[in-house]
Amino acid sequence: MTITRVLDQLDRIYLGKPEITRLCCTALLADGHILLEDVPGTGKTLLAKSIAKSFEAEFTRIQFTADLLPTDIIGSDFFNVQTQTFENKTGPIFTNILLIDEVNRAVPRTQSALLEAMEERQVSIGGVTYKLPEPFFVIATQNPIESAGTFALPDAQLDRFLMSLQVGYPEAEEERQLILQTISKTRHAVHALMSSETFLAAQREAEDVRVHEDVVTYLLALIQETRKHPLVEVGASPRATLALVKASQAYAYIEERRFVTPEDVQAVAIHVLAHRLTLTLEGDVKSSKRAILADILERVDVPVEKV
Structure with a gap:
């Protein structure tokens, strides 16, 4: 490519x-x-x-x-x-x-x-x-x-x-x-x-990268955790959810795959979501936005392919 x-x-x-x-x-x-x-x-x-x-x-x-x-x-x-x-x-x-x-x-x-x-x-x-x-x-x-x-x-x-x-x-x-x-x-x-x-054509191809329902469920679980985390005052918005989907599709496209994997979501999640979070006063003292998201990625179960 x-x-x-x-x-x-x-x-x-x-x-x-x-x-x-x-x-x-x-x-x-x-x-x-x-x-x-x-x-x-x-x-x-x-x-x-x-x-x-x-x-x-x-x-x-x-x-x-x-x-x-x-x-x-x-x-x-x-x-x-x-x-x-x-x-x-x-x-x-x-x-x-x-x-x-x-x-x-x-x-x-x-x-x-x-x-x-x-x-x-x-x-x-x-x-x-x-x-x-x-x-x-x-x-x-x-x-x-x-x-x-x-x-x-x-x-x-x-x-x-x-x-x-x-x-x-x-x-x-x-x-x-x-x-x-x-x-x-x-x-x-x-x-x-x-x-x-050529670039605009590549954009259209990236938009067509398939996102399986299990990956959507995993992605939404990550988003929900940002909204429930005790150190986060304002979690990821629906706009952030759509941004994470698009970024995951584009990352998979660069990896020359026609479908999104949980690893694609993990590769972009911190960079897409960190600047969109607002921490509580306690969160500002205890942690950083990227550290909180890394913890969320560690805790949320990753879907596995059914055999």
């Missing part, structure tokens, strides 16, 4: 994190947006750029800052003195893959301007609705440690991201390779390997 070639290229460029590159491609195949969270210098922007360039699609990058206005993103109407008419100037959001660096540095008003685009794939300018190009994805990065000059993303916007991924540091050997590539100036170039048409 062409998506396999994309994964191979990403693994050569973004060293030591094959599970992260696989999850990113899974989210895109599931028609979802990605939030990359980690400390500065872990290659979040490099990863986002490499993903964008691997597809023959239009790519735009926006650096979010505190003085960025909603019109700087979606565009605005302006008065043309020569023609004496109002004309529309579209913003950088009219692209296929939109990379937003440090999304939590913009004020809530600007962050909210993304909501309609992320959910509906459209924006409203001067009372007129404009459809965004297909495909359309947002890959956003944020530093979860630094708080000065940042604004927490509202729950409504967090819920629009299909996955939240924590990149993490590379292993020592991968970091050694990174140093050697930098010294020898032999960093791999990124080539466009998949056209928009």
